[in-house]
Amino acid sequence: MRSGTSTIEAKREVLDELREMANRTPFDERGNERIDISDISPALVLDYLQTVGSRLANDFESKPFVEILDQMDLLTGPTEHQTLKNVATMMFCKNPAKFFPTTQVDIVIFPEGCIENPNNMIEVPKIVGPVPEMIKQTLDYIRTNVIKKRIIKPKDKAESITFFNYPYQAIEEAVVNALYHRDYQEREPVEITIEPKKISILSYAGPDRSISLDAIHKAEHLKSRRYRNRRLGDYLKELQLSEGRATGIPTIQDELRKNGSEPARIETDEDRTYFLIEIPCKEGFENVNEPLNEAINEAINEAINEAINKNALSVLLEISKSPYIKRKALLELMDISKATLERIIKQLSSEPLGLIEYQGSLKTGGYVLTEKGLAYLTALK
Numbered sequence: 001m002r003s004g005t006s007t008i009e010a011k012r013e014v015l016d017e018l019r020e021m022a023n024r025t026p027f028d029e030r031g032n033e034r035i036d037i038s039d040i041s042p043a044l045v046l047d048y049l050q051t052v053g054s055r056l057a058n059d060f061e062s063k064p065f066v067e068i069l070d071q072m073d074l075l076t077g078p079t080e081h082q083t084l085k086n087v088a089t090m091m092f093c094k095n096p097a098k099f100f101p102t103t104q105v106d107i108v109i110f111p112e113g114c115i116e117n118p119n120n121m122i123e124v125p126k127i128v129g130p131v132p133e134m135i136k137q138t139l140d141y142i143r144t145n146v147i148k149k150r151i152i153k154p155k156d157k158a159e160s161i162t163f164f165n166y167p168y169q170a171i172e173e174a175v176v177n178a179l180y181h182r183d184y185q186e187r188e189p190v191e192i193t194i195e196p197k198k199i200s201i202l203s204y205a206g207p208d209r210s211i212s213l214d215a216i217h218k219a220e221h222l223k224s225r226r227y228r229n230r231r232l233g234d235y236l237k238e239l240q241l242s243e244g245r246a247t248g249i250p251t252i253q254d255e256l257r258k259n260g261s262e263p264a265r266i267e268t269d270e271d272r273t274y275f276l277i278e279i280p281c282k283e284g285f286e287n288v289n290e291p292l293n294e295a296i297n298e299a300i301n302e303a304i305n306e307a308i309n310k311n312a313l314s315v316l317l318e319i320s321k322s323p324y325i326k327r328k329a330l331l332e333l334m335d336i337s338k339a340t341l342e343r344i345i346k347q348l349s350s351e352p353l354g355l356i357e358y359q360g361s362l363k364t365g366g367y368v369l370t371e372k373g374l375a376y377l378t379a380l381k
Helices: 012-022 042-052 055-059 065-071 086-092 131-145 168-181 213-218 230-238 248-258 294-307 310-321 327-333 338-349 371-380
Strands: 105-109 122-127 149-152 161-164 190-195 198-203 265-267 275-280 356-359 366-369
Touching: 042 055, 042 065, 042 086, 055 065, 086 131, 086 230, 105 131, 122 131, 131 168, 131 190, 131 230, 149 371, 168 190, 168 198, 168 230, 168 248, 168 275, 213 265, 248 275, 310 327, 310 338, 310 356, 310 366, 310 371, 327 338, 338 356, 366 371
Parallel strands: 105 190
Antiparallel strands: 105 122, 149 161, 190 198, 198 275, 265 275, 356 366
């Protein structure tokens, strides 16, 4: 490799990137002769088509599967020798690690901190599967086991203030970004480390060299001229798992700012071999598990007891048993009309009750109990 008038030995990472630049086709759009049509799950394809409202869903039973894949632009090459694209495996193969080893998410929890006590750690079972499923399972775990909410009622204000140790939307963007932008040729998992003061999300490889180190250190807006997995990003956007290109970091920082948290920090090395984002826990959240202020309880208990009837209590109990449940699932479980359910949900989620709320995106979110709701059901036991 020549640099000016000198010849230098290129590092492996630089050579890999030069080869990537030579092949202008994003990795996920390239054909892969190792992928057989039997590796692609018809059920996953149909579920996707139905979710995004594609007309192809109506033709799924009447057309050959290979024709459906062709119309979805998942095949490449001449007609006599077509191959499936890598993105077909990322999205619609139940075991993409067969083609891209270590395609998984590893979550490790250090209750005291990884430096303070590295021996005290909890390893969560690895999360595997197609990319949308890994995103969903990862977010479900963090949302259920990590994210906490606190409600404060200032004495001089009519409305209470709600904040979180980690705003869900910030975590959602960071997880999606890691699985969207990672290099699926790297034999490394996406690693999520949870500590008392921060959540760290590490993925390989690092940001494209079209993004300056100064922009990375500022961690405000990262816009790449090249994308490893452009098509994968389009799929995630259609599934409402991603807002679009170059919006992830601004969204993360904005959600942290609105929550009163410190900004996220981004790190990489000179060779761009990894991408690390650290999302800080909101300061002062170590007391989040304290009981609700007695004055707040006294103020809301009377209103709650008057408003809660048998059906409303049943809705609360179903949500407590199945966090992030959707309206459709609630309706199937309850012997009430759709109009009655809508009225109960509005009642339970509005002030002065505020016992439930909808968290997350339209695709992956659902109804959960607020801290008030948890306290109310606990008091009934």
